Amino acid sequence: MRSLGLALVAIIACAPSGEFTGRVVGIADGDTLLVLDSTNQQHKIRLNGIDAPESHQAFGERAKQFLAAKVFGKELRVVTKKIDYYHRQVADVFIGDRLINKEMVEEGWAWHFVKYSNDPELTAAENRARAAKLGLWADAHPVAPWDFRSPKLTFAALEAEAAADPKSVTVYVTDTGTKYHRASCRHVAKSSIPKSLDEAKKTHSPCSVCKPPR
Numbered sequence: 389m390r391s392l393g394l395a396l397v398a399i400i401a402c403a404p405s406g407e408f409t410g411r412v413v414g415i416a417d418g419d420t421l422l423v424l425d426s427t428n429q430q431h432k433i434r435l436n437g438i439d440a441p442e443s444h445q446a447f448g449e450r451a452k453q454f455l456a457a458k459v460f461g462k463e464l465r466v467v468t469k470k471i472d473y474y475h476r477q478v479a480d481v482f483i484g485d486r487l488i489n490k491e492m493v494e495e496g497w498a499w500h501f502v503k504y505s506n507d508p509e510l511t512a513a514e515n516r517a518r519a520a521k522l523g524l525w526a527d528a529h530p531v532a533p534w535d536f537r538s539p540k541l542t543f544a545a546l547e548a549e550a551a552a553d554p555k556s557v558t559v560y561v562t563d564t565g566t567k568y569h570r571a572s573c574r575h576v577a578k579s580s581i582p583k584s585l586d587e588a589k590k591t592h593s594p595c596s597v598c599k600p601p602r
């Protein structure tokens with residue numbers, strides 16, 4: 389029984405709940421931060437309940453810039469909810485009373501991450517941002533980040549993304565070929581040079597095998 393007791397203590401000590409304050413020293417994208425605590429330990433923080441556009445997705449860079457403008461160099465209170473698959477702390481982050489997670493949704497730079505959250509405040513914040521066409525909602529058919537990341541991303545979604553912002557879509561060319569391709573195409577298995585869609589279109593035509601966006 390004694391060893392079981394010790395094991396339980398160890399589990400509790402490692403539990404991912406908790407709270408600390410620290411300074412933001414890096415911004416990975418619109419929902420991921422690096423925070424340095426008072427003991428100079430660095431923490432990778434994934435904002436809880438929200439999902440911002442990926443860096444190479446439409447509005448991704450701007451979401452990152454908006455998050456940076458809010459928090460970079462500032463003192464944050466980090467309330468960790470859990471540790472995710474990528475060993476990031478999934479957390480609510482506050483500056484004073486301001487919940488930054490919610491502000492990102494409120495201002496249209498992130499989606500409510502409905503797969504992992506049913507927070508009614510985030511639902512309401514997203515609805516207000518959508519109605520006011522704030523941030524990424526300026527696009528009538530924005531692609532949800534979870535769809536953008538999905539390997540099953542539909543052709544229609546990629547097409548919509550391309551129409552919204554051709555510079556944000558990456559396609560691939562080879563050093564000798566005349567076609568451009570999706571990353572998954574067998575024609576770019578050996579040689580693959582990333583290009584933005586609008587650049588690729590100037591010099592290459594779409595592959596008929598993988599059917600990249602036009």
Ligand SMILES: [Zn+2]
Nearest residue numbers: 569573595598
């Ligand atoms: Zn191809």
